[in-house]
Amino acid sequence: MSETRQPELHVNEEPRNDFIDVGVGFAVSTGIFFLIAIIATILSVISQ
Secondary structure: OOOOOOHHHOOOOOOOOHHHHHHHHHHHHHHHHHHHHHHHHHHHHHHO
């Protein structure tokens, strides 16, 4: 295991599910933008 250039010897210690990571990131971003839009709408209605 001293040869670092052999990809078949590399052990993946933390396998990730990229599709779930992208989905969670998209959902969190959408939620934050939605929350900002709601706050902006409330402030707009209050200021009138």
